[in-house]
Amino acid sequence: EPEVTQTPSHQVTQMGQEVILRCVPISNHLYFYWYRQILGQKVEFLVSFYNNEISEKSEIFDDQFSVERPDGSNFTLKIRSTKLEDSAMYFCASSASQINSPLHFGNGTRLTVT
């Protein structure tokens, strides 16, 4: 069964550094998402992406965050200047359509900001 793959599985970075989290969605999917889960808290929606544009974003997704689909397969989340509170598990997801098509999640990238 096709899977969403995320790399790296763990990332440690220093405060103020830029990080890029990478995702390869399922190949025929058109909608892409990032969610995050801070330790001990709920999984939270960050952003959705379709047709090379952000279609929806949450309050969490401020100017420090950006997403990009640089080629036909990768979908990236960039955090420009990491803060301690960015430490979380970041999940990428994709779906074939927006309606009646469930999200398929990757295994996540655990980001630790020191």
Added chain:
Amino acid sequence: AQSVTQLDSHVSVSEGTPVLLRCNYSSSYSPSLFWYVQHPNKGLQLLLKYTSAATLVKGINGFEAEFKKSETSFHLTKPSAHMSDAAEYFCVVSDQAGYSTLTFGKGTMLLVSP
């Protein structure tokens, strides 16, 4: 706005006994509801989904959930627990209009003892 309340942070059962994981939701629209499972160091896997068809929804691995509008509930059940069911379970709600914004519950950790 939608919200989800998972009533138990931890549920402990013995192998072979029934499982009940409780979920109540709040939504301004006719909701789509999901249960996702997360095994250690794995991604979020879709167990089952409700999208306004049959109120009793069957999922993978013998799990099922019943949508009860009058009680605003979507409890997850399984007749007989297996050791491999030990994981964290998330009840999730989305607007009917689309799936891009999923609202997660805080999760219920299911512990299964021999």
